[in-house]
Amino acid sequence: MSHDRAAGVPDRDPAPADALARLHLRGAIFLRGEYTEGWSYVSLPAHDAATLLHPGSSRVILFHVVAAGRCWIETGHERHWAEAGDVVVLPYGDEHRMGGVVAAEAVSVVTLIAPPPWAHMPVIRHGHGGERTDLVCGYLACDDPLFDPRLRAFPPVFVVRPPAGPARDWVRASIEYAADQTAPVTTHKIEGPSELPELLLREVLKLHLAGAPAAPTGWMAALRDPVLAPPLAAVHAAPERKWAVADLARIAGVSATALDDRFREVLGVAPIRYLTGWRMHVAEDLLTGSDLGIAAVARRVGYESEEAFSRAFKRRHGHAPSLWRTGG
Missing domain, CATH: 1.10.10.60 (Homeodomain-like)
Known part of the structure; x- marks a missing residue:
């Protein structure tokens, strides 16, 4: 088979809103991170993260909004970079590593955050005092086959860069509002406006899928x-x-x-x-x-x-x- 051929995919629908609107998503913003150069951490394995964040689910979708600074993320050997305004998506919640521009030894995230129940939204502060990168992190659970890790409809991690203007401004404002509105409701539970994380993921997937082959x-x-x-x-x-x-x-x-x-x-x-x-x-x-x-x-x-x-x-x-x- 020759690889040197025109892609030839048909015209693509740039706004798969109807299909994405049918997804049943449940989730929330769950922590903020303030990292100073140099820094690096290793996340929990996928199943452990799901058990912690959404008991009863085998996996969750994770996302990180970069509020300020620059960072990298990797789930294997491919390193992806993200900067302020970008959204990092881990559609299967895979175990991953994140870090800053300056090389640093990776530590386990469990050493950086107290175990639940949380009386307020956790804030991770980690690093060696250099330039700061701020992250707002959320999760969503979804039973749709789109997020079945056996299908691998998505790469294990991808970075979405909303275009400058209203889209990028909306992501920033929405995530700030959701984080500000998240608060404890009982001694064992914190809650926030779940609609915003759900809408954010839909909009981010819409941008990502605009480049997918076929409608x-x-x-x-x-x-x-x-x-x-x-x-x-x-x-x-x-x-x-x-x-x-x-x-x-x-x-x-x-x-x-x-x-x-x-x-x-x-x-x-x-x-x-x-x-x-x-x-x-x-x-x-x-x-x-x-x-x-x-x-x-x-x-x-x-x-x-x-x-x-x-x-x-x-x-x-x-x-x-x-x-x-x-x-x-």
Whole structure:
């Protein structure tokens, strides 16, 4: 299969509000962090975080709004950077590391915060007294397949950068209001305006999904489709693999012809065309939010050479990856 081909994904719906509005989300702002350079911490494992924040859930969606400063986050080997006004999303609540610009030894977050019950919103203060980074952190629980870690509809972590203007101002004002309104209601529980964290996540996902291949409503339907869900999960988990339609058909348990028909019916594209579009989507996230070089991004999304990746990327965006990354 040649990787050097036009992405060719169809026109995308830039506002998947209807599909996202159907998500049933439950959550809140739960802490603020004031970190001074240098600093770094390791979070709780996903299940432990869910047990602490939303008992009864196996996983929660975590998000961090950067109110001031600059920081990085990583769940594996890919480091993503975020700055004031950005929103960091961990759709599966994966264990992660965060830190600042100055290198520092990572400490466990459990050493930085007292265990619940909390009489007021916890505030973490940690670091060595240098420049400060402020974070507002929240969580949401959702049973929708969109956040099923087995499907991996999203990368384990991504950074959304709302465009300057009303969108960025709204994120800042909303999160400040939600944090200010969060207060204890009993000796064992703190509460705040849950609608704002829910609305924030919907708006952030809307911005993120604007770059996803195929119409978001069709894409969400595909995640629930018994034929399409398994091959989509495979492609999302390993976009770098040299997938052929026959490979995906075996995973789906149907013939190659039946899989092709189902892709076209639900997503409006052939399987390999979807694969190419998804690779470009992953590449956009990595170029925007990570410090990986162009060659590393190319390998991460299945291109054997930086040149082939650059040609495919330029056909989609009109710019080479390096220029696109810098806003050129």
